[in-house]
Amino acid sequence: QVQLVESGGGLVQAGGSLRLSCAASGRTGSSYAMGWFRQAPGKEREFVASKSWTGGSTFYADSVKGRFTISRDNAKNTVYLQMNSLKPEDTAVYYCARRNNIVIGTTPSEYDYWGQGTQVTVSS
Numbered sequence: 001q002v003q004l005v006e007s008g009g010g011l012v013q014a015g016g017s018l019r020l021s022c023a024a025s026g027r028t029g030s031s032y033a034m035g036w037f038r039q040a041p042g043k044e045r046e047f048v049a050s051k052s053w054t055g056g057s058t059f060y061a062d063s064v065k066g067r068f069t070i071s072r073d074n075a076k077n078t079v080y081l082q083m084n085s086l087k088p089e090d091t092a093v094y095y096c097a098r099r100n101n102i103v104i105g106t107t108p109s110e111y112d113y114w115g116q117g118t119q120v121t122v123s124s
Helices: none
Strands: 002-007 010-013 018-026 033-039 046-052 058-060 068-073 078-083 092-099 118-123
Touching: 002 092, 018 033, 018 092, 018 118, 033 068, 033 078, 046 068, 046 078, 058 068, 078 092
Parallel strands: 010 118
Antiparallel strands: 002 018, 018 078, 033 046, 033 092, 046 058, 068 078, 092 118
16 A cells, blocks of 8 residues: 655745645555646546656646646655646645556546645736
8 A cells, every 4th residue: 555645735825836745655666657636616536747767757737737746756766746826726625646557647547546735826
């Protein structure tokens, strides 16, 4: 089993920045990919970014490309999401997820473990 715990959410004005963290514990292993998703009220969970833990390949949703950066700290088993130039439409609960496959996935069904989520609210 793997446990994922997100932190770093909060309230920020448009144009501001936040950094989300996701710490993994348990049987973490090394052959997997990590992803960030978000879900706004009344909407489906949508892909934000993903990173392979080995090889380092990354992929971003078009809506966040150039503004968000996914990174990792292997020693801490932690993945980060640096969010810059935030917009009100970025407001959502953000979830980190882990896929037991080194290939990046972009749909929720491809991921095996999920964190509890952290709220990000961007005011205009």
